[in-house]
Amino acid sequence: MDAELYLADLEAKPEALGALADYLDREDPFEGLPEYDRVVFLGMGSSRYAAGVAAQRLRAAGIDAVAEYASASMGTPPSPRTLAVAISASGGSRETLDAVSRHAGTSFVVAMTNKPGSAITEGAGLVVPMVAGEERGSVACRTFQHTLALLLAFTAQARAGDEISGLVRRAAEATADLLDRRGDWLEETATLLDGPYGVYTIAPAERLSSAEQSALMFREGPRRQADACETGDWAHVDVYLTKTYDYRALLFPGSRYDDQAMDWIRQRGSTVVTVGGDLDGQAGSVRYRHDDDPDVALLTETLVAELVAATYWM
Numbered sequence: 001m002d003a004e005l006y007l008a009d010l011e012a013k014p015e016a017l018g019a020l021a022d023y024l025d026r027e028d029p030f031e032g033l034p035e036y037d038r039v040v041f042l043g044m045g046s047s048r049y050a051a052g053v054a055a056q057r058l059r060a061a062g063i064d065a066v067a068e069y070a071s072a073s074m075g076t077p078p079s080p081r082t083l084a085v086a087i088s089a090s091g092g093s094r095e096t097l098d099a100v101s102r103h104a105g106t107s108f109v110v111a112m113t114n115k116p117g118s119a120i121t122e123g124a125g126l127v128v129p130m131v132a133g134e135e136r137g138s139v140a141c142r143t144f145q146h147t148l149a150l151l152l153a154f155t156a157q158a159r160a161g162d163e164i165s166g167l168v169r170r171a172a173e174a175t176a177d178l179l180d181r182r183g184d185w186l187e188e189t190a191t192l193l194d195g196p197y198g199v200y201t202i203a204p205a206e207r208l209s210s211a212e213q214s215a216l217m218f219r220e221g222p223r224r225q226a227d228a229c230e231t232g233d234w235a236h237v238d239v240y241l242t243k244t245y246d247y248r249a250l251l252f253p254g255s256r257y258d259d260q261a262m263d264w265i266r267q268r269g270s271t272v273v274t275v276g277g278d279l280d281g282q283a284g285s286v287r288y289r290h291d292d293d294p295d296v297a298l299l300t301e302t303l304v305a306e307l308v309a310a311t312y313w314m
Helices: 003-011 013-026 046-060 094-103 142-155 161-180 182-192 205-220 231-237 258-268 294-300 302-313
Strands: 038-043 064-069 082-087 108-113 126-129 199-203 226-230 248-251 271-275 284-286
Touching: 003 013, 003 302, 013 142, 013 161, 038 046, 038 094, 046 064, 046 082, 046 142, 046 205, 082 094, 094 108, 142 161, 142 205, 142 294, 161 182, 161 294, 161 302, 182 271, 182 284, 182 302, 199 205, 199 231, 199 302, 205 226, 205 294, 205 302, 226 231, 231 258, 248 258, 248 302
Parallel strands: 038 064, 038 082, 082 108, 108 126, 199 226, 199 248, 248 271, 271 284
Antiparallel strands: none
16 A cells, blocks of 8 residues: 555546546446346445445335345345345455355346456456556545446436436546645645544435545545544434544535534534535535535545545655
């Protein structure tokens, strides 16, 4: 792992997203799927974070779907009517390969990976490339973003392909805007979040992956304490930390319970930086192009934490 190469990977996000949009213009990556009754997403780390968002969207559409820890010893049983979507950027995650082996030969297996020809593609009925390019910093940043984009395409197959590619292009514009204007916000944000007890990240259930991925970036690169929480659940599990800690948090607005969390934040003088929206009591705010579009936000907002993490790491 290398901090400078990680930063270079982040700076290459707009170009990589452009390549993904071009790919989505040319073809439907999920074309040829059989009929199914159930979808089970299998992955670890960033892959599971992204899958959780997709599973929730499918359930909201009335489709039986779940995102599982690939490491679980008790998982969804294989079935000819089950679609097993295995996600591994490297194509070699041990836990995911083990989970796939339980479904091989019975369920229809879709392998999503950034390395075509890797172990996870063996025996798969369909291989979906992430088109993220090599991550030379050895941190799953672009692959996380591309996994989310491809899963949005999967969960919205009824929409025209150009709409999905258009969303990816708007996310590329939003990403480029954050990168181009980082001189205006990055130093202040890094200072505000630089407390003695780490960084906490908060996001609505529909975009929980943003909080999870952001916390991971602080742990994985600069090796700082960080944890993620869903906004509504925050009042039941994390609010207690504001009583005794110098609590610093990155909050992604959009939950109906934003005000509930911010009421406690204001009462206890905690430090919160919002991303993509403004809330009463915030210590700072990072805005960017197209941040009023929840799908663009989902694909873009983790870049704030990624760049702050790169700052700490370097």
